[in-house]
Amino acid sequence: MEPASGQPELPLSLLYAGVTVVLGAAVIHRLLRQELQMGVPAALSLLLLLLAGWVCFVALPGYPGLCIFSLACLLSYCTLPDSELLSVQDKAILITGCDSGFGFALAKYLDKLGFTVFAGVLYLDGPGAKDLKTSGSNRLMVLQLDVTSLEQITKSYAQVKSQLKNRGLWALVNNAGILEFVADAELLPMSTYKHCMDVNFFGAVELTKMFLPLLRQAKGRLVNISSMAGTTPLLGFAAYGASKAALSMFSNVLRQELAIWGVKVATIQPSAFKTGIFGTTDQWSNQHTQIMQQLSPDVRKDYGENYIIAFRGKYGKWQASLQDELQPVLNDISIALIAKNPKSHYSPGTAANFFPFIYRYLPTRLSDFIFYHLLKSGQDVPDGVKEIGL
Template sequence: MERWPWPSGGAWLLVAARALLQLLRSDLRLGRPLLAALALLAMLDWLCQRLLPPLAALAVLAVAGWITLSRLARPTRLPVATRAVLITGCDTGFGKETAKQLDAMGFTVLATVLDLDGPGARELRACCSLRLKLLQMDLTKPADISRVLEFTKAHTSSTGLWGLVNNAGHNDVVADVELSPVATFRSCMEINFFGALELTKGLLPLLRRSRGRIVTVGSPAGDMPYPCLAAYGTSKAAMVLLMDTFSCELLPWGIKVSVIQPGCFKTESVLNVGRWELSKRLLLANLPRELLQAYGEDYIEHFHGQFLNSLSLALPDLSPVVDAITDALLAAQPRRRYYPGRGMGLMYFIHYYLPEGLRRRFLQTFFISPCLPRALRPGQPGPTSTQEAAQDPNPNPGPSPTAAR
């Protein structure tokens, strides 16, 4: 028996009316994304017609069409006008490219760098307008942070401070937690968490006054147990939780908080193979002898090589991250999370919805393939048996009297 066609037609009329309205307002573009969305809706309609009662089919198709068109709509942007933004970590990578783009859009950009005479600072001076101000800041030094806070307060008194982009980040070791020095965890936390926390708190009076934005560059390593990135990932996880807390607490003040979780991109720090080689040599030179014997030098070499191989697949175009930061600063309703980068949607789907074993296997396949420590390989004495043999003065005793009875 044929299904009554009117519910489906009613849903399509609703979708068509909204699409036409968005096209007239220039909120929607004719292109592949729209055509793909319509094709998926047609497939959904076909399924609903066969599996659901008429009214349920109408509701499902109408809601799916409304959500799809909402996702495809181009966000409403606020005018740049005389807005001022402070960006940290502009020596290289995302920070430098974001500073260049925001300056070109007309922002007053305060860009912090570690070295005022470094190549990144020279490039920004050469290609940006006189509105851009370069500030030297090391997030591990409270005096540097205080100086930047005073400068920002003095130079945004007329325009106000619209946004803070916490971009500066640090990672200097690729190793298991047991092999990573505790000092590495501390250095990551000092820069990626405590320094950013101190700067953000210091700028909150300015941001509250402007009802502005806080944008923080996080990392998927802060959400997922990436092999060999525990020190970096732990600091990023702490930072993201802090931003979520700020998002709730600052909502009454009108401040919007966003976190960017980018995939792997070819920034200067990623491409600096010499830095990673030096880090590996320092790790091997300072490992306790017992740990080096248990894991093996070849284990560390394997993970180092796999890490460098994963970096070779990094994306060269940084614009998705820069565009996400820009949207978080200017969208009337910015997202709380942005995931720029190829395959990020699939990665987070696997992380949130698949069993733990499959999640772990995916990360190992995608990032670093597993390798057994030396002490766990077949034919090698395990750590427990080795310790017991060392402690037992008589490894082959005869049967005890109790056992003989």
């Protein structure tokens, strides 16, 4: 069949092949110029794109399928990770929560890379702060910084600005965070919700608002350490997950608003790494005692002593499931800091991609079933559920 112009119409399969060839040529061109960071995730996304092209060709015959495939190719190409890295020379970074975990490891890692590092700690005389002072270079400065204290945030701003003179601050890494206790949302006291929001969200917002003038001056970066729990509903993590979800949304809005200032915003959403955020067995025992004391008689009766006590025994199981090696997180944060065109989101850790995939793409009933059986860890059901036979 020929169109009205009399020219033969190109076969649809040839047009699909043409789009695929153009995409492949563009990717190869950037690879040859060493402008792409082609890791496993990027390679898998391109393979899935080819599969999507076949699905469009079969399920959406005609030009609608071709248009969708072409748009998918364009979006995929634009979101491929850029490997062009900026120099670290004369770049200063403020990191919160450097007493332990990600913050402590990141302060050391970035110091070795050559950054000027301001490491905010909760305890200036704590072991983490002392280690950073003794093992760091003369470019690393340890600051007293409780992110829930406006007074300390203001003082830190004055110290950083004084040290930088007129350079501006290249990056702020909002890393400070707490988990508190893992238990059913109904069992957690309001103090736990408020504390998580104060540290994980409001503290990051307060600090960001304070330091944004210095970030705008440097046209730098804002990197917020959120969590997989901020995008995926995980049993027992209602307080922590809600605070991290708020931080993720805050980051997404700021990314759009700060683009006109030349400030780039990235969100890091790690899965389960061993950072000390779970606290110690003594801390869990104390928190468990506080929870038991504040429960109303009705709630205590409905859940039962054994069900509530079981959460305290989860500590060892959670700790055993955490990843020891923090380098995947450090790598993603450093790329977010020095890549010319960083991604908006980084998800280090296997579960950080697997769990959100289950939640987003599987039917809700199926994903709820999977999460329940993955996370309940052999835990019994509440007494009230047993009584009514659910």
